[in-house]
Amino acid sequence: xxxxxxxxxxxxxxxxxxxxxxxxxxxxxxxxxxxxxxxxxxxxxxxxxxxxxxxxxxxxxxxxxxxxxxxxxxxxxxxxxxxxxxxxxxxxxxxxxxxxxxxxxxxxxxxxxxxxxxxxxxxxxxxxxxxxxxxxxxxxxxxxxxxxxxxxxxxxxxxx
Numbered sequence: 001x002x003x004x005x006x007x008x009x010x011x012x013x014x015x016x017x018x019x020x021x022x023x024x025x026x027x028x029x030x031x032x033x034x035x036x037x038x039x040x041x042x043x044x045x046x047x048x049x050x051x052x053x054x055x056x057x058x059x060x061x062x063x064x065x066x067x068x069x070x071x072x073x074x075x076x077x078x079x080x081x082x083x084x085x086x087x088x089x090x091x092x093x094x095x096x097x098x099x100x101x102x103x104x105x106x107x108x109x110x111x112x113x114x115x116x117x118x119x120x121x122x123x124x125x126x127x128x129x130x131x132x133x134x135x136x137x138x139x140x141x142x143x144x145x146x147x148x149x150x151x152x153x154x155x156x157x158x159x160x
Contacts, residue, residue: 004094012084018077023137025070039066071133078136082143096150100143107142108135 007015042062049055082101086093108131115127 006089007080007084009085009087011080015077015080015084018073019081019140022070022074022077026074026133037066038064039069041065074133075136078140082136082139086147092150093147096146097143100139100146103142104135104138107138108132 040062042060043065044060045056045058045063047055047057048059048061048063083097111134112128112131115124115131119127
């Protein structure tokens with residue numbers, strides 16, 4: 001069986017810390033009323049459109065980038081957390097990881113289909129965007145829950 005490429009185990013704790021911090025900061029960062037901090041910078045944009053403004057293509061603009069920083073931390077730490085090696089990485093743990101990935105994908109797209117039928121207009125895009133990011137949370141929850149159950153069951157078997 002061809003091995004899959006995973007991050008080193010030593011990245012698991014820093015990834016967990018960054019993932020939790022960025023997940024906590026993620027929700028208020030996308031609310032226009034509640035800004036925790038603002039960072040303004042000149043950035044390059046492929047396309048930008050502001051309310052009551054013109055659409056701009058391939059331009060430099062001065063914009064607030066804290067959302068982008070939090071999103072980047074969230075995605076990188078979530079992927080690193082989900083795909084870091086365990087201390088003992090065997091085929092069964094790879095199977096658990098694969099099943100968690102499949103289940104989180106099914107779960108996310110099931111919720112997406114429900115939203116297709118019951119959410120309309122601009123809120124639909126907000127919900128779909130949120131579901132893209134929720135897939136990482138579901139993946140980590142499913143994986144670490146199944147891993148915990150497996151390790152607990154395995155420790156009971158070794159006591160006999």
